Amino acid sequence: MPYVNIKITREGATVEQKAQLIQGVTQLLVDVLGKNPKTTVVVIDEVDTDNWGIGGETVTILRKRK
Amino acid sequence: MPYVNIKITREGATVEQKAQLIQGVTQLLVDVLGKNPKTTVVVIDEVDTDNWGIGGETVTILRKRK
Amino acid sequence: MPYVNIKITREGATVEQKAQLIQGVTQLLVDVLGKNPKTTVVVIDEVDTDNWGIGGETVTILRKRK
Amino acid sequence: MPYVNIKITREGATVEQKAQLIQGVTQLLVDVLGKNPKTTVVVIDEVDTDNWGIGGETVTILRKRK
């Protein structure tokens, strides 16, 4: 019955990629800890690059610099 | 001064229903623990069904199957 | 399949009180939104009063003042 | 390598203000705890006023009353 929250920047992850993340992390919890997949909940948050900071700067600014 | 975060799938909860959740959970914390409602904060996150997984699958896929 | 996280200060909530919170918030989601209780997950975090701030001060200091 | 999550109501915070929050909280963690800013992550969530409750009411209703 684990709960997993994955936060990524909103930069075009597809429906298929998000389904793969959900499938993969659920399986990981089965493989490593023997958790029941039926009650394993995964929530993906996609966050605007203006709202995500690393190194004191927004990802919007980091992306422009490159 | 509790903080409550409620995550639900984005499937049409109305403004009135969300107000009821906020009212109800705040009252529950008053009734059970004697918490001060004035500083009780409730945040509701509505999550796309593509971004919510249970049993290793997205809710989008679960809804289609039924 | 909602997920609820309740954060309270660690100030002596009993096992029974925590069970009441879990029962109450699960029922609230059934009553207001018709959610399935079987896959409703509730996690309670109890936080040291040194680690909880309101009004710019820790709860430890607020409790001493009173 | 701290992680900071700031939740505010969605009421017009600008890109510049959000960048200031990210810069400021990252610097605070450097100043107080000597944390490495390069791996300090800050995520800002802007929440609809219908989805934020305090005192048992939504912020939407609180704003109207004033």
Add this chain to the structure above:
Amino acid sequence: MPYVNIKITREGATVEQKAQLIQGVTQLLVDVLGKNPKTTVVVIDEVDTDNWGIGGETVTILRKRK
């Protein structure tokens, strides 16, 4: 630069198992989304069974029944 939070009940996960979860979910984000592992943060919360509810009951009670 994703951030992943894994919440599990505190029921004896070993240091090695937790390291496997961290390694596995970081690799998953590399494989599915091409994310940079160097800035991928994973936080595991282990929650007392008295503080985790599913189906309106605590896990402590669920475990006793079986």
Add this chain to the structure above:
Amino acid sequence: MPYVNIKITREGATVEQKAQLIQGVTQLLVDVLGKNPKTTVVVIDEVDTDNWGIGGETVTILRKRK
């Protein structure tokens, strides 16, 4: 009425340092967004180094290597 959650590794932050974080981030929200400090909530989570991963490894292992 913002809510801030700061997650750091449990490596000896003092009561005074945690009070400074709470004071500093509350003031930041006043300065940048004009938020009301009275209803600004800050929660600090201190996480075991076995439970925190970056770059696919636990902080426990990273600390030993240095």
